[in-house]
Amino acid sequence: MITASLLHNALIVGAILFSLGLVGILTRRNLIVMFLCAELMLQGVSVTLVAWSRYHGDWGGQILVIFVLTVAACEAAVALVFILQAFSRTGRLDAVAWQALREDNLPRTVDRELPAGDTAPPSWPRLSPAGIRPDSDDNQALQRDHV
């Protein structure tokens, strides 16, 4: 059993997480980030469910969260496969790349002007020196420069 104030706090945390996830899923165009945001919304719901479950002393909420976990796992498996498919079709992880459902005579939505600040090359994290220095492979560096 938890106190009412803890319940309220937990509910507010759940609401915040849910709202953040919602904003993310509405704005971010990267498919994987959108997916992360969906998981964030699920987390908000889970917190809310557990809070209520504990407040009422009823197992139902926690059981439901267990099933939410299960379904989220399934969803992740299937959705990631689809994201990979989409990527192999367009070469991008962009939700805006898929707009074939628009009206016939509407022009295709294209990216607006990119913000100037972001055009600078990103700063790379430095890896701590450990072991021997790997051989420099330009091609590989090009592929994986961002990680």
Place this chain on the structure above:
Amino acid sequence: MSPFSPTTLLVLVPLLPLLGAICTILLGRRLGARGHLPAVAGIAGAALVAGLLLVSTVNDVRGDGNGQATRPVEIIAELWQWATVDDAHAGGGDAAGTPVAPGISALDSFSATVTLRCDPLTSTLLVIITGVGLLVAIYSIGYMHDDPGYPRFFALVAMFVFSMSMLVAASNFLLVYVFWEAVGACSYLLIGFWFTRPEAARAAKKAFLVNRVGDFGLAIATFLLWMTYGTLDFHDTWAGDTVVQGILGHTRLADAEGFVGGAVGTAICLLILLAACGKSAQLPLHVWLPDAMEGPTPASALIHAATMVTAGIYLITRSAPLFVGCPGALAMVSIVGATTALVAAGIATVQNDLKRVLAYSTISQLGYMFASLGTGSMLGFTAAIFHLVTHAFFKALLFLGAGSVMHSMGGVIDMRRFGGLRQVMPVTAATFLIGACALAGLPPFAGFFSKDEILAALHAKAHPDQHHSDHADAHAADQIAPNRLATPFRQAAFASNRTALESDAGLERVGLDALDHPSTWQTLFWMSLFTAGLTAFYTFRAVFMTFTGPKRVPTEAGHHPHESPTVMTVPLMILAGLSLLAGWVLFATGGLAWFLAATPSLTAPAIVRTAVTHAFHVDLAVQGSLAAAIGIAIAAIGHLGKRSDSPQMERFLGPLGTLLENKFYFDAIYKALIVRPLEGLSLLSALIDRNLVDGTVDAVARVPLSWGAVVRRLQSGLVQRYALAGVVGVLAIVLALAWQLRP
């Protein structure tokens, strides 16, 4: 019901052609060149049954009366109840505040039964219809050979025989109206049989539209009859144990006050006359019949010469008791008829198309019959039917002869393009000559006797003192039977009847009734006599132009024009024999008049009173024959032995010839007065429709279109925007709810 009881026979007459038509329609394509079989078999069966029915009816008449049959003879076959409407008050019985008595409510329920009635008039016409129909159908086997619509033609002919039989056998004005339309439809379909030809299609449309005018009259007449009499049945029916008087039933005929005169009666009669004018091609609705010759010639012979066009004669004869109460309407019938006879005969004198000559001749002869009907005497009615019978024979003969000529000449029918065909087709020439003699009224051919009777009827009317005093103490003003007066309309109708009778008793006649004057009838008589001369002239002009003179055939006929096949010439010979003998047989025995006198409609006291002893009028016969002889003589002077394309006689006529050639400008007048204004109205309507109505609709349609043009930008195909829109919508709803549920 024994298999040969008159009732069965009566039902079989229309049923057999109907079965034939249905079989032809269903099996027509499979039968191919034998497509005529079901129809011909059906019509032949109907002809046989009609003959048996005639014998049976004659026996009935003979059994009832000794020579002078006054008791009406009828056979009624009630088939089924078609429609029933309870409480169909005519004229609103309770509007006047007078309660409708219980016994009378039965009168005010409308019921339409499919009932057939056979009386001498019907059985005579049935024999004519099925008999001529059979001959024409047999003739068509040869004439329509190799036509792509072969089965269709026979289906239509059988359908027509069915409709026409039903029309003359129906015992109900509603049923009469139905089959009046049905024969009109068959006529329309047969005129437009070769519907790919624009002239045929136009002629069919014209016939249909002009007939609508007459049909409109019949419809209004039917409404008025029901308003006035409370029933549409001809025969008496029983409602419980009270008799409901049919319009032409025995009880009403026996009742001296049974029929409405005055304004309502005259209106009914004039409307029926309008209907008859439409169907029988009388002035001013005659314009469709000449154009109807675009149809196949056998159809013209059957429908537009022998049977359907006589439906008007039948209807007026059937309604004779209604007419005799309205002398003005009767006089109108005669005036219309005699005028039509004269005008049509005049036009026929200058026609060069053989079939058109015959068409105008048909109009003219029908005018004769109308003139005869209009006398309103027993002699007049029987003479009209007599002429109808003989005319059916000789005009069918002439049409089939013309068809034979046309068949042989490769479709050419213009008399100026051929001549001397006597050498090419002797059988056709001989039979055509017999028909022409009958039409011209030469003794002893059929037309002579019937035309003589018509002239006699007119003469009797024109000189009442010489023949018979036909009206005097005719109408005893009885108490008006109460059960007819259930509604204010009927009360008013019969009251006007009474005043009309009273004014009849006085010397002064008003309105149309003033036309019923001996001087009118004298004029009509002389017009008819002159028409007889014209008839002989144009008939023999056609004969001379076609069959005499140097032999010439058009190129369409090929190198060896030949006589028509036997299947076509045999009907010609049969009809020629009938044209030769029928008039003499029927007149000399007086059988037809005796037989027809037993028709219920003709047993009305006012008609029976005018019956005269059967006599041959030598003076009139001489006058008629003389007129015919003069006409033939002039035709012989003009055309006998000459090339048919030589200068015509109308050049001597001057402006009258121009008038005749243009058919009295009827078509032009109709075009200017009716067609052109209607076309202008249609054009205006089309403009309004296209611009105003369509413009409004388009404008209304443009509103959502413009909204859509704005809103469709939302359909960007971007899923995230859709989701955002969903979220915003949900938020809006939640906010609205929160605002409403605020504490």
Place this chain on the structure above:
Amino acid sequence: MDQVSVAPAGMLLAGSVTALAAALWLLLPKALDTPGTRRLGALLGAIAILGFAATGRTLGCLGADAVFLVVAGVAVVSGLATIVTRSPVYAAIWFALTLAGVSGVLLVLGAQFLGVATIVVYAGAILVMFLFVLMLAQPSGMASYDRVSSEPLLAAVSGAVLLGLLTLSVGRLSASAPPACCAMPSRAQAAAEAVRPQTATPSQAAPQNQMTDADEVARLGAELFGRHLFAVEVAGLLLLVALVGAIAVVSRAEAADGDQGRSRR
């Protein structure tokens, strides 16, 4: 809760945490690394550990509220970072931190099993899968679509309004002393017990005292495999179907890709 005894311990704990953070920062490789800073870091680390050890005894007395505030703050802040970070890899790592925070919240709420399960399943399995996919699919450089949001203003306003509404409703919940909606489940529970008295377990009879018991996981397991056994079976089937479906889609797509690849080559 005893404020007097808790406050010094809390301050000590906060100091230890700060010291630990500074020590770690000093120890981590940086541009301005010197041996002095490293030594300072090690010293601070030792002090922090001592401080933790000193406060460990009083940790049990520390209010659940304070712990809750910390873990909830972690969850919320890292959740915010998840959605605002440009790089998807960083977003995934921030999400992992969110999961940690959420797991803490769940633990504070007394759901031990779920707290652990969240870490294990999400952070351990799902998130790693995400990272793998990112490795496979992320193109070189920062993609343009990671730098531009779609409709940021409208979405932000919507999210804020939604949060406001939710907070409002939670606040109203606390304003009305016994919330009307909270009475409902207990009534339902009472009714359920009235219907089925013989199947009532002791835990249901006195749940409030025993929810925090050590056998909480056991009770949850009994509940899950007792009342919800069928649902568990269905969930297992769902997992199987998802597995098979994912493999099927991938294999077909790879066959198509292989064809394309061969033809390209």
